Amino acid sequence: MRISELSAATDIPVATIKYYIRAGLLPEGRATAPRQAEYSQTHAARLLLIRALLGPGGLSVARAAAVLAQLDDPPSSAHDFLGAAHHALGSAQPGQENHPRADAVLAELAWEVDPADHEARFRLERALTGLDDAGFDMPPELLRSYAAAMHGIAVREVQGVPLDSPAEALRYVVLGTVLVEPVLLALRRLAQQDVSGRIFAWAGSVEPAEGDPGSRAS
């Protein structure tokens, strides 16, 4: 398969494929001559994976490269898939070691987390600080119910990790972390619509303000 065929098969422009190769997202084709290379089906599959990471996954090209590098070279001992996965997904900027509110939350929940992985805790810290700055206060009980729901999810997810091979497990964890996130968020918004419709079953008076002739949910 040549690059133009690869491009046709995946509907990704040749120039973009070359860019991904240069960026380290996609391995080079097997060179058959000084100006000729051969691509395989694995390249096509890899391209679809790349697009999933960059699009729905919301990763930058640089981060996707780090994640893919991890997948290509899983730790042989592989005792810490999550550590490897979260590290590849993290931003690893300095100054992320302080997260007092996140630590307080975790202490109250009695969750044991990797003390070396500041990334996830820093994300929580930043999110909580953002809520504060926005003047939105979240009742502790609501935060607890969020935590409970996420813990329930995590139990199912971790139990579902395939333990056959480290590579398979790592792939499952990374993709499950990155690509499931948008699923969860979309489901939450849709669930809100459902619940809102059921609770506020008022068929309120609709003003015909916008040019939106479609019928509304009741």
Added chain:
Amino acid sequence: MRISELSAATDIPVATIKYYIRAGLLPEGRATAPRQAEYSQTHAARLLLIRALLGPGGLSVARAAAVLAQLDDPPSSAHDFLGAAHHALGSAQPGQENHPRADAVLAELAWEVDPADHEARFRLERALTGLDDAGFDMPPELLRSYAAAMHGIAVREVQGVPLDSPAEALRYVVLGTVLVEPVLLALRRLAQQDVSGRIFAWAGSVEPAEGDPGSRAS
């Protein structure tokens, strides 16, 4: 309060504040003279809100402007906070009306969603397609448990919406949607670490404490 003081109070550069004003995120100061304007505490609070939306919330400047415009001018009848909120948060690009897989999921769950709001369903569709393209197949039962968890969350959230005033309700819904998302995702990753540690006892052979502090979700 002058612009330099506002800048000092919020730790945001003067040039950036001016940019936000031009972009419609922040109202102009009250002009006291042709080259002089007065800013208030509400401007400072607004700036923190803006930074929360742009940072943790992950919104673009243009989308944040739309969201803030909604908050400033809530629909008076306001029977559909979610519709208004999700519309302000949506991207409203063409070609988002097809989402067969999302529709199938919703039908199986028997969720009633706003048929006019394609945004959330399109997000779900894109996320599911991304999983597919990446070669990650999610068992239907796992998807159902995700849905169940999100539904449980949504019930608590909708019940917590303050109904005193439309403005208050809309603010709650918008900020709850945007700013809580990173909290949920961070909690999920941390929960995964906790569960993983308990099940696999990875970082050394510590006794895996049994029990499940927090898994009260359905």
Added chain:
DNA sequence: CCAAGCTAGAGAGTTACACTATCCAACACA
């Protein structure tokens, strides 16, 4: 009253990112 410094507003410049286009010599096939 006056100079030094701050200020509003607007346009232009900068940086980062994700592509996208062009070029070149080396093939491949008709």
Added chain:
DNA sequence: TGTGTTGGATAGTGTAACTCTCTAGCTTGG
């Protein structure tokens, strides 16, 4: 043999989010 494609490299494009610069007016210490 020649037309067209290819790999590799370099340079250019478009967008987003700032950041700088300029102009002319205000404000305040002395």
